Amino acid sequence: MTRSAEAQKAFDELKKMVEDGTIEGDDSDLPELEPITAGRTVVVFFPGKEKPDEG
Amino acid sequence: MGVCETKDRSDAGAQYNIEQFANRLAEEGRDRAEANAPYIYLDLLASRESHQGYGSELMFNVLRRADRENRGLVGGAIDSASDYYAQFGAIWLDRYRQPGSGGPAFWPPSAVHEAVRMLDAIAEQVRKGEITLSLAEGPVVRGVLRRVRFPETLLTAEGFSSTIKTRHLGPGDHPSGSPQTVHAGDGGGGKGKDERTRVGITAAHPGMSTEQVRRQLRHLIGRLRGIKSVSNVYATHALGTYRGGQEASYLIEYDGNGRARAAMAEFGLEQNQESVLMLEPPTGEGDAPSTDFSFGTRLNVESRARMNTLLGDLGLGGWTWYRQRGSGHSLRIACVPQYGGTPEGHRRDMEAVVGSLAELGLQAERLDTTVHPAVLWRDQGEGRVTYDSVSGSTEGV
Numbered sequence: 450m451t452r453s454a455e456a457q458k459a460f461d462e463l464k465k466m467v468e469d470g471t472i473e474g475d476d477s478d479l480p481e482l483e484p485i486t487a488g489r490t491v492v493v494f495f496p497g498k499e500k501p502d503e504g
Numbered sequence: 505m506g507v508c509e510t511k512d513r514s515d516a517g518a519q520y521n522i523e524q525f526a527n528r529l530a531e532e533g534r535d536r537a538e539a540n541a542p543y544i545y546l547d548l549l550a551s552r553e554s555h556q557g558y559g560s561e562l563m564f565n566v567l568r569r570a571d572r573e574n575r576g577l578v579g580g581a582i583d584s585a586s587d588y589y590a591q592f593g594a595i596w597l598d599r600y601r602q603p604g605s606g607g608p609a610f611w612p613p614s615a616v617h618e619a620v621r622m623l624d625a626i627a628e629q630v631r632k633g634e635i636t637l638s639l640a641e642g643p644v645v646r647g648v649l650r651r652v653r654f655p656e657t658l659l660t661a662e663g664f665s666s667t668i669k670t671r672h673l674g675p676g677d678h679p680s681g682s683p684q685t686v687h688a689g690d691g692g693g694g695k696g697k698d699e700r701t702r703v704g705i706t707a708a709h710p711g712m713s714t715e716q717v718r719r720q721l722r723h724l725i726g727r728l729r730g731i732k733s734v735s736n737v738y739a740t741h742a743l744g745t746y747r748g749g750q751e752a753s754y755l756i757e758y759d760g761n762g763r764a765r766a767a768m769a770e771f772g773l774e775q776n777q778e779s780v781l782m783l784e785p786p787t788g789e790g791d792a793p794s795t796d797f798s799f800g801t802r803l804n805v806e807s808r809a810r811m812n813t814l815l816g817d818l819g820l821g822g823w824t825w826y827r828q829r830g831s832g833h834s835l836r837i838a839c840v841p842q843y844g845g846t847p848e849g850h851r852r853d854m855e856a857v858v859g860s861l862a863e864l865g866l867q868a869e870r871l872d873t874t875v876h877p878a879v880l881w882r883d884q885g886e887g888r889v890t891y892d893s894v895s896g897s898t899e900g901v
Binding site for chain 2: 463464467474
């Protein structure tokens with residue numbers, strides 16, 4: 450698999466973290482979602498340009 | 505002061521009141537103060553033959569809602585359903601009634617939380633591949649459920665008995681001890697639309713403060729809840745990765761129809777969003793795959809950042825990190841044809857992700873599901889459905 454230099458660096462660092470057992474950490478910035486959501490519509494907003502300042 | 509938020513506070517000849525609740529809680533060794541919590545009223549009905557019905561179908565979602573809002577549940581359980589409800593902690597309001605005889609039953613908030621934890625524990629077993637469920641393997645499902653003493657109707661109601669297959673991606677056998685082949689999925693579901701599991705995903709919305717997000721959410725939720733045909737509106741803050749960056753975002757889920765779509769279009773227009781993506785239940789036409797990778801542990805910011813770099817290098821445009829209650833982190837990647845995705849490309853991408861994870865020695869489990877992506881656009885273009893074409897229809901509904 451060919452990776453960019455940046456991706457290869459990230460890969461090497463991540464592999465070392467896996468080997469060293471240092472990948473675990475805090476998750477306070479992550480949302481809590483239902484593991485499986487049945488029968489629902491899920492909406493995702495994709496960003497556009499910021500609204501110009503009013504006035 | 506009543507304890508139920510419903511206009512109908514009577515059932516099976518009983519009037520619910522705080523004193524009854526408090527006394528029964530004390531008899532059960534629980535905190536009397538929980539009687540003062542807000543309660544949601546339910547019809548706890550289930551047919552004797554199928555153990556499915558109005559009550560059982562409602563139960564799972566309502567349990568989760570009650571838990572999120574720190575509410576209790578109360579309602580009348582018919583006798584053939586009472587054993588079912590007793591399995592996840594119903595307290596009979598009439599102390600002389602017991603499971604098997606039916607009657608008014610209730611769950612204080614702490615019991616709701618315990619029930620949800622139990623459900624999550626089972627879901628986690630399913631997710632980890634410790635239980636592999638398939639409609640084609642009914643006897644297996646029943647056997648598993650007997651073993652864990654879990655009400656089958658709940659699983660059925662929530663879609664857990666859909667084809668759920670996980671694949672162990674790390675080296676060697678699955679952590680559960682079962683061999684690799686047990687967890688091999690078919691990668692695409694491929695079952696009838698009513699049997700499929702739908703998934704959630706987060707939004708990316710840059711440049712917004714937390715308070716702005718909350719203000720917008722309150723506004724949109726209020727609008728959605730004002731639409732009669734929309735129910736179970738759920739929203740939460742989220743963290744999405746889009747075009748290489750992680751951004752403040754939010755997730756909205758609901759059960760609804762075209763009225764809700766119009767509300768989304770209006771909101772997208774107001775917020776000057778480039779587009780709004782709705783992952784709807786599959787229809788059999790225009791459906792696309794979505795894949796979750798669950799790591800079974802909480803990954804720190806540094807490791808996720810490196811994962812983001814790898815995923816971007818694979819050519820993926822967007823994905824979502826999330827966590828499950830009481831569990832580790834997961835990664836969700838949906839194929840959206842309107843953004844140039846193809847099912848074939850998605851499968852190739854997922855195999856590339858699988859390869860990278862295996863090469864890293866990072867264990868994860870894969871869950872493939874099917875969704876129906878629908879996109880509304882701000883700007884016109886060939887084949888695009890724009891906000892203008894669907895908005896303006898929520899007035900007075």
